[in-house]
Amino acid sequence: MGSGKETDIELAVKKIVKVVQDPISRFRLFDSLGRLVLLCSLCCVYSRQKGELEKTKSLLVSLGQLVKTVGKSVLEEAFPYKQGLILCKQNNNKLADETSICVGDFVRLITLSSELTLEIGSVQHREWQWLDTFLQCNRLIKKDQYVSAMKKLELELSQPLDPEAKAVLLCQFATCYQKQGCPQLAIQTYKDALHVYKEHHPVLLHLADIYDVVGQQELKLEILNLLVKMLSARSVRNERRMFTTNFEAIVMAVFQFMPRVTLVCAVHSLARCCAQIHRYKEAAEHYLKLLDLLKNIENFTLESNSDEPLLNTDVRELVVETVETLALAQRHSECLSLCDEFYPILSTDGMLPHLSQHKESETNKEDGAHSQHSLFSLSQHSQSPDEIINCS
Numbered sequence: 598m599g600s601g602k603e604t605d606i607e608l609a610v611k612k613i614v615k616v617v618q619d620p621i622s623r624f625r626l627f628d629s630l631g632r633l634v635l636l637c638s639l640c641c642v643y644s645r646q647k648g649e650l651e652k653t654k655s656l657l658v659s660l661g662q663l664v665k666t667v668g669k670s671v672l673e674e675a676f677p678y679k680q681g682l683i684l685c686k687q688n689n690n691k692l693a694d695e696t697s698i699c700v701g702d703f704v705r706l707i708t709l710s711s712e713l714t715l716e717i718g719s720v721q722h723r724e725w726q727w728l729d730t731f732l733q734c735n736r737l738i739k740k741d742q743y744v745s746a747m748k749k750l751e752l753e754l755s756q757p758l759d760p761e762a763k764a765v766l767l768c769q770f771a772t773c774y775q776k777q778g779c780p781q782l783a784i785q786t787y788k789d790a791l792h793v794y795k796e797h798h799p800v801l802l803h804l805a806d807i808y809d810v811v812g813q814q815e816l817k818l819e820i821l822n823l824l825v826k827m828l829s830a831r832s833v834r835n836e837r838r839m840f841t842t843n844f845e846a847i848v849m850a851v852f853q854f855m856p857r858v859t860l861v862c863a864v865h866s867l868a869r870c871c872a873q874i875h876r877y878k879e880a881a882e883h884y885l886k887l888l889d890l891l892k893n894i895e896n897f898t899l900e901s902n903s904d905e906p907l908l909n910t911d912v913r914e915l916v917v918e919t920v921e922t923l924a925l926a927q928r929h930s931e932c933l934s935l936c937d938e939f940y941p942i943l944s945t946d947g948m949l950p951h952l953s954q955h956k957e958s959e960t961n962k963e964d965g966a967h968s969q970h971s972l973f974s975l976s977q978h979s980q981s982p983d984e985i986i987n988c989s
Contacts, residue, residue: 610637864883
């Protein structure tokens with residue numbers, strides 16, 4: 598697809614906008630205008646999910662034109678939202694209240710998640726107000742307006758909130774501290790978030806990053822050990838809430854406001870941390886198991902969206918890191934074997950399929966001794982979430 602060529606979805610959305618801009622057509626479609634706005638909004642979401650940034654910008658522009666055309670009354674329409682977005686049913690109650698979702702709420706959150714600014718007003722649905730605050734503050738943080746963001750967050754945190762939502766807002770509050778050069782206050786706020794919701798895995802990533810910044814590598818290692826332990830306990834099961842039941846989750850995931858935490862990335866971070874503090878034997882164990890996990894790529898189909906990478910680095914770089922770590926751990930024979938095993942694929946594209954195919958062909962030749970080492974041979978001093986919260 599050329600960058601200057603409009604796609605079918607862009608053309609379709611533009612056609613919808615053009616039809617609605619015609620007064621006669623708009624009158625005829627009046628009962629369906631709200632659902633047309635929702636449909637165009639969904640197109641923006643899915644385009645962004647696939648990483649098609651230019652197309653998303655084009656769709657957002659069209660969405661803005663559509664919103665300005667339909668008028669305020671359409672944006673105030675309620676729509677069914679019990680088992681996901683239902684676009685095909687006629688709305689019985691035309692106006693939304695604070696317990697129901699209106700079209701304008703949906704559009705506002707999507708536009709706040711992007712660079713588009715529309716004068717839609719505040720979110721009416723009570724349960725979405727925390728997410729509206731989060732997205733507003735995210736914009737303020739991007740503009741370095743940390744004090745303004747913290748005031749909004751402080752006000753929202755004073756309200757009754759779902760534990761997971763509160764943890765997300767506390768992480769954002771901690772980010773404001775961190776951006777202003779207050780790492781200890783940030784650490785304490787991250788711990789508060791962990792205390793509120795112990796299953797919020799991004800908190801552990803944030804803590805690991807900030808411990809790295811302040812030079813506390815041992816604490817970073819403990820955090821990453823705990824993260825791997827928690828992720829392994831769920832058996833690589835995808836616990837992210839699906840779009841059909843939770844719009845907040847898809848906005849957070851699609852627009853990447855919270856770091857995505859996977860077992861693969863957590864183990865890679867743990868391996869790198871061990872190598873960084875010269876624990877080469879532990880690092881080697883984690884690197885070898887990580888390669889084994891990646892070679893069995895089918896194990897990760899539930900954990901990963903096909904449009905998202907399993908690993909935040911090139912697999913060739915990972916192989917090189919593993920070889921270097923094995924050498925430093927004085928496991929020279931395994932180091933040479935690994936070089937022989939992966940030499941044919943180090944200069945190819947599409948690394949993960951090649952890894953999987955090559956591993957399959959080697960299964961009958963190798964006894965896979967290194968894969969017998971447990972990925973989860975954690976330190977005896979690995980802390981629980983409660984111990985991390987109480988750690989001074």
